[in-house]
Amino acid sequence: MTEAIAVKAMLAIALLCGLSACGNIEPWVKPYERQQLADPIMAADPHPISSAYMDHVFEAREGARGALGSGGGGCGCN
Amino acid sequence: MTLVFTKLWKRSLAAAALLVLPLGAMAGVLPDDRADALYHRYEGGGVTIQGPSILVRKKMAEKYAVSANYYQDMITSASIDVEVSGASEYKEERDQYSLGFEYLRGKTTYTLNYTNSEENDYEASTASFGISQDLFGDLTTITMGFSRGWDKVRNSTDPTFEEEIDRWNYRVGVTQILTKSLITYFNYEVITDEGFLNNPYRSYRYVNPTDSRLFVLEQEIYPRTRTSNAAALNARYFLPYRAALYGGYRFFTDTWGIRADTFELGYVHPVKQQWTLEARVRYYQQDHADFYADLFDRQNQQNFLARDKELSTFNSIAIRLGASYEFVPNGWRFVKKGSLNLFYDRLEFKYDDFRDARFSRLPTDDPNFRPAGTEPLYEFGANVIQAFVSIWF
Numbered sequence: 001m002t003e004a005i006a007v008k009a010m011l012a013i014a015l016l017c018g019l020s021a022c023g024n025i026e027p028w029v030k031p032y033e034r035q036q037l038a039d040p041i042m043a044a045d046p047h048p049i050s051s052a053y054m055d056h057v058f059e060a061r062e063g064a065r066g067a068l069g070s071g072g073g074g075c076g077c078n
Numbered sequence: 079m080t081l082v083f084t085k086l087w088k089r090s091l092a093a094a095a096l097l098v099l100p101l102g103a104m105a106g107v108l109p110d111d112r113a114d115a116l117y118h119r120y121e122g123g124g125v126t127i128q129g130p131s132i133l134v135r136k137k138m139a140e141k142y143a144v145s146a147n148y149y150q151d152m153i154t155s156a157s158i159d160v161e162v163s164g165a166s167e168y169k170e171e172r173d174q175y176s177l178g179f180e181y182l183r184g185k186t187t188y189t190l191n192y193t194n195s196e197e198n199d200y201e202a203s204t205a206s207f208g209i210s211q212d213l214f215g216d217l218t219t220i221t222m223g224f225s226r227g228w229d230k231v232r233n234s235t236d237p238t239f240e241e242e243i244d245r246w247n248y249r250v251g252v253t254q255i256l257t258k259s260l261i262t263y264f265n266y267e268v269i270t271d272e273g274f275l276n277n278p279y280r281s282y283r284y285v286n287p288t289d290s291r292l293f294v295l296e297q298e299i300y301p302r303t304r305t306s307n308a309a310a311l312n313a314r315y316f317l318p319y320r321a322a323l324y325g326g327y328r329f330f331t332d333t334w335g336i337r338a339d340t341f342e343l344g345y346v347h348p349v350k351q352q353w354t355l356e357a358r359v360r361y362y363q364q365d366h367a368d369f370y371a372d373l374f375d376r377q378n379q380q381n382f383l384a385r386d387k388e389l390s391t392f393n394s395i396a397i398r399l400g401a402s403y404e405f406v407p408n409g410w411r412f413v414k415k416g417s418l419n420l421f422y423d424r425l426e427f428k429y430d431d432f433r434d435a436r437f438s439r440l441p442t443d444d445p446n447f448r449p450a451g452t453e454p455l456y457e458f459g460a461n462v463i464q465a466f467v468s469i470w471f
Binding site for chain 1: 114116118120131133147149214215216217247249251253255257258259261263265266267268269306307308309310312314316320321322328330332334336338340346348354362364367388389394396419421423425427462464466468
């Protein structure tokens with residue numbers, strides 16, 4: 001059931017992307033206005049080696065898992 | 079037959095979803111080459127885990143990149159679970175190797191990843207595929223991913239024991255630039271596991287039929303399937319005086335009846351040219367699994383029985399302080415820049431329905447003895463230290 005929902009969500013997003021190739025959406029933040037977003041302190045994951053470790057620390061001790069924005073992988077923490 | 083057809087249909091859909099993605103005309107970029115070496119140490123609840131992690135990534139011709147990671151846990155454990163089971167402190171080691179490959183074509187990045195983790199009694203392998211696409215003048219990035227995992231569960235006290243777990247992960251994400259100082263991230267992930275999902279060393283406990291002040295241990299029985307859903311919304315905001323504020327919320331639910339909320343709020347503050355300080359607070363709360371109980375009334379009271387504190391009702395708070403120092407900011411030989419980093423996290427776990435059963439294992443005439451089911455609720459704190467060096471080349 002959830003697998004089907006996930007596949008449908010992927011299809012919907014992919015179709016959206018496909019359609020986006022046909023039209024022109026004017027970016028409301030211009031490339032030359034992105035210097036703040038490009039600052040290293042704004043990086044989504046500035047230290048991947050550290051965030052992967054902390055994700056593992058929490059995943060091994062908590063019931064929740066997933067949606068961390070990373071590639072996913074075996075926890076090895078059964 | 080219908081099942082086979084449904085599976086094929088789903089696969090065709092997934093394949094079609096990948097094909098309709100536009101292969102854009104303008105180029106994206108792959109992250110810079112870097113190498114990180116980290117030492118980690120976790121100490122708390124009678125457990126010490128430490129070890130190194132090394133991560134290297136290198137791109138070629140601006141459109142391919144490879145990454146490799148080695149990670150090790152050296153574990154010494156005399157946790158409450160070990161103590162209550164009557165076992166003595168044990169030591170073990172876990173080694174994990176990952177290899178990744180990225181291919182950038184236009185504004186689309188394809189990623190492949192393989193990870194293998196080994197312990198003397200557990201082996202986990204995961205293969206992942208991901209795709210990310212920049213859209214709408216690069217204001218939006220969408221990502222999709224699929225992982226397949228195969229685990230082997232063994233028991234060091236029983237050489238004949240070997241069970242398996244199959245895992246499937248499906249994830250989608252959207253990164254959206256909202257203003258010139260605000261970026262948001264949405265991620266959704268479905269994970270399905272099938273196989274031997276409990277820890278073969280863990281037990282549930284029930285009231286001793288001959289003396290209700292005491293308990294008896296019996297091996298846990300978990301369902302053989304689990305499907306979870308997690309959705310997270312995060313944001314990062316650039317403050318006018320050059321600092322960053324970030325936060326997020328994750329909602330989690332699964333077919334075992336666990337429901338969890340995670341909140342996070344952090345602040346990054348650069349000091350002069352070379353220092354960056356960081357503070358973060360993370361709060362986590364979950365409700366227990368349907369088949370969890372701290373103390374069952376009798377043996378085999380229900381089909382599934384568990385007493386893992388990870389499945390109980392509890393909350394945890396984590397507070398972080400961190401500092402990074404950038405060295406050779408103007409480069410030295412092949413190094414473009416480097417940073418030294420030290421992060422400290424303090425974790426506090428408080429359980430609402432997991433009692434400290436060490437009190438009811440004491441002799442009944444001991445002044446600290448508490449009858450089973452009336453022991454104090456368990457809680458513990460942990461210190462997590464990460465020291466690492468990163469270089470960009």
